[in-house]
Amino acid sequence: MSPRKPGYVVPETLAEASEFLREHAEDARIIAGGTDVLVQLRRRGRAGGEHPRWLVDISRIPGLAGVSTDSGTISIGAMTTHEEIARSPIIRKGGPLLAEACTSVGSPQIRERGTIGGNIMNASPAADTIPALAALSARARIADPTGTRDILVTDIFEGPYETSAQHGEILLDVYFDALPPSCGCAFVKLGRREALAIARLSVAVVLERDADGRVARAAIAPGACLPMPARVESAEEMLVGKVPDEAAVDAAAREVAEEMVRRTGVRWSTDYKKPVVEAVTKRAIWRALGVNAE
């Protein structure tokens, strides 16, 4: 017997969607672009698993899509696609590493459908926007039927494919301070294949330098190699206050790789991953410093 197909509801307001999701709890699942959800449903169906009873399509809710800027803060609605973010002049100016991350997602078709909200809330360790958002110290607004809460994007995650979102909660948008011109940034991804590559490994870096060329602020966030999305503060501290030279960059990159091993333990993949994390981090730091170290 093939599994029952889920019912499909398309609420017109946030309140309606949120109420429905709370009422149907385990039986309902949000669908945005569907690029993760539909793949997961198909996989579960093939394995003989149960589908949720309801899919709640949030694409008609007004105000959930688009990029805007106000007083130096950039906001991105949860329903904004990777393609829109990659092309947005606001993002290209105030958070170009996020545009780079979105450009690296899947294929043109996936970028046209897949949303930033889905990328975050699917909570895949390999999600490309998450390291960029972590390096930007981005925050998220999440709504439920009673109001909204505000949370650092990195604090949403409780484990691979697990978030702190409760039934009835919908991610509204993410926001961060636009990077000033004194900031350099980079997103470097090493995929298994050039096209359609889900990141095996990525690193996002933001570096701000003062008038003397010293690093005033550093953010380094690796993707797909830590148990939970996070910045590596011990590596960032190795750059702050220094005019970055080869020794400082090498030390910070090595620290990211060592921190990965401390957080994940030694695994079968460590012999491969450790030097690769170090090399990709080094490349991302140099690129953020305006040096292309390919």
Ligand SMILES: Cc1cc2nc3c(=O)[nH]c(=O)nc-3n(C[C@H](O)[C@H](O)[C@H](O)COP(=O)(O)OP(=O)(O)OC[C@H]3O[C@@H](n4cnc5c(N)ncnc54)[C@H](O)[C@@H]3O)c2cc1C
């Ligand atoms: C062939 C292929 C290649 C891919 N390549 C990449 C890649 O290179 N990099 C990468 O990062 N990803 C990749 N992906 C994964 C996917 O495309 C992205 O994660 C995408 O951003 C998901 O967005 P969506 O709108 O399609 O999410 P959906 O599939 O609609 O939803 C994903 C999850 O998020 C939840 N959700 C969605 N929106 C909200 C919201 N506003 N509030 C609360 N919960 C919400 C849903 O309930 C679901 O659990 C790929 C997928 C495919 C099929």
